[in-house]
Amino acid sequence: MKYKFVWQVVEEIGGLMLEGLEKEVFKGFWREVEERRPVVVGVPLHWWRKNWRGFNQAEKVGGWLAERWGLEVGRGWMERARYTKPQVKLKKEARARNIRGVFRIRKKEEVGGKAILLVDDVWTTGETMRECGRVLKEAGASWVWGLTVARG
Secondary structure, X not given: OOOOXXXXXXHHHXXXXXXXXXXXHHHHHHHHHHHXXXXXXXXXXXXXXXXXXXXXXXXXXXXHHHHHHOOOEOOOOXXXXXXXXXXXXXXXXXXXXXXXXXXXEOOHHHHOOOEEEEXXXXXXXXXXXXXXXXXXXXXXXXXXXXXXXXXX
């Protein structure tokens, strides 16, 4: 999707995610989503990368899922404050240093007290998801779950 610039496959990717989430092991996840009605937030790209690619794959997938589940989307709630090297090119130790302090909340009043479902495309070491979760919790989010399309 992101490397071939084909955002139109979001429906197929979202469908595969739903298939996986329908398994018995995810009953707790569904209970939490139904009870908390989280706001869906895609892991942000730096503005330059988003402009170059033409879309943010995490926002596309998150938006598709939110629409299916009847959830609000927190577009623009977070931003990537500085450009970083792509995580995929880094070793585990360098990933944490590369991503630390990169994300910020644009409007804390929107996040405070809210349950958040954070969506990203790939989980490799989890550093990006952990850093986003940390920033959301510091901004007052009451609950943060991470959901990715794939695990690298």
